[in-house]
Amino acid sequence: MIVITYEDIEVEVDGERWRDGDLWLPIEGLPSAIGWDVRPEGVCAGDICVPVPPGTSWWDDDGFNVSAFARHVGLAEAADAERGVVAYVVPSERAADAAGRSASVEAPDFTLPDLDGNLHSLSDYRGEKVVLLTWASF
Numbered sequence: 001m002i003v004i005t006y007e008d009i010e011v012e013v014d015g016e017r018w019r020d021g022d023l024w025l026p027i028e029g030l031p032s033a034i035g036w037d038v039r040p041e042g043v044c045a046g047d048i049c050v051p052v053p054p055g056t057s058w059w060d061d062d063g064f065n066v067s068a069f070a071r072h073v074g075l076a077e078a079a080d081a082e083r084g085v086v087a088y089v090v091p092s093e094r095a096a097d098a099a100g101r102s103a104s105v106e107a108p109d110f111t112l113p114d115l116d117g118n119l120h121s122l123s124d125y126r127g128e129k130v131v132l133l134t135w136a137s138f
Contacts, residue, residue: 004033004066005087005133006075015063018081022067030064043069078131083115089131107132 002016002023013033015026031037035045038059042049050073052058058065058072070077070088079086111121122130 002084002086005085006034007090009035016084017063019065022065023077023079023081023086024063024065026062027059027064034066036069038064076129076131078133087131087133 001012001014004011004013011033013025013029015029017024025033027038036043037045039049042051043058044050050069053072056068056072058069066086067077067079074091075088076091077086077088107122109121109123111119113119
């Protein structure tokens with residue numbers, strides 16, 4: 001089972017598999033998992049459809065490559081297959097250059113523990129893409 005977070009939605013999905021670092025989900029579970037489904041006209045959510053580019057194979061008999069689709073529509077992905085979590089983030093319009101690509105934004109350095117108590121500093125990941133997920137409870 002994997003937990004998928006997208007915008008303000010969090011859903012648990014069974015049947016996931018990882019291939020070459022990409023998340024694959026069963027096609028029949030796509031609408032409930034990510035809100036999109038496969039139709040003859042493309043990958044659709046309601047009346048909005050994303051045509052499949054020529055030569056692209058986002059799905060096969062075993063499932064749908066959510067990671068490849070997310071890259072195509074411009075979502076950033078943060079995933080930990082071992083812990084069974086993945087998050088998709090819509091890049092901020094403010095953090096884009098004139099061509100629409102995500103621009104680099106430098107955050108101040110900090111150090112926090114992971115779930116196993118190991119300390120990680122943001123500066124340890126300089127030069128790599130990093131997605132920071134935060135939450136709070138009252």
